[in-house]
Amino acid sequence: MKIAVIGGGGVRTPLLVRGLVGSDLPIREIALYDPDAPRLATISALARRLARDTALITCETCGACNGAGSQVVIVVHGARSARFGQSAKGGK
Numbered sequence: 001m002k003i004a005v006i007g008g009g010g011v012r013t014p015l016l017v018r019g020l021v022g023s024d025l026p027i028r029e030i031a032l033y034d035p036d037a038p039r040l041a042t043i044s045a046l047a048r049r050l051a052r053d054t055a056l057i058t059c060e061t062c063g064a065c066n067g068a069g070s071q072v073v074i075v076v077h078g079a080r081s082a083r084f085g086q087s088a089k090g091g092k
């Protein structure tokens with residue numbers, strides 16, 4: 001089974017990957033997509049280390065959903081700028 005993760009450059013992606021490869025789902029590939037290419041490269045390298053030989057981790061700029069049995073969409077409203085503002089205000 002292929003799973004596509006849209007927004008796969010986020011900090012929660014490694015936790016998702018670890019959970020997926022640790023499950024008994026027949027996952028052969030996890031395709032990560034994120035418009036922030038440098039961030040995606042960093043997160044995908046970590047995801048590959050977590051997945052080891054259990055699943056292929058790919059980074060795709062288009063076609064991430066092609067052939068996927070499931071898709072996960074990760075959306076953070078305001079992205080990093082919103083989180084930075086919350087951190088500066090003590091999380092409020």
